[in-house]
Amino acid sequence: MTVRVDLVGGGSVVEIRASGQATRREAGWATERARELSQNPSVRAILADCSEAEPQMSPQLSAEMIENFLFALERPLPSAYVMPRGWTDTYLTAVQREIIDLPPHARFFADRDSALAWLSADEPA
Secondary structure, eight states: EEEEEEEEEEEEEEEEEEOOOOHHHHHHHHHHHHHHTTTTTTTEEEEEEEEOOOOOOOOHHHOOOOOOOOHHHHSSEEEEEETTTOOOHHHHHHHHOOOOOOOOTTTEEEHHHHHHHHHHSSOOO
């Protein structure tokens, strides 16, 4: 898997871009790097674009990786998760069922444009 974590949007959005098969180790590295970057007060949102990532075999594992990421952040930031293209509606439902407590500031999206539109709409005036 290739995982990149960068600041975009003039430094206001932490972007995680993943492709290929995810491992816990790579997810952990991305989580730690995103957590570090999100400590900057100018950061206002997180965009996790996993559209190019291969779906996990287990909804439980997908849910665990997402939940661990969300709860590792030290402050609640709007977080948009772009699902892997291979996820079906049934798989998404199973993942959501496994997440014990999805924070109100986190949403799932089918594509990057929808995620960015939601993050932009959530910007403070």
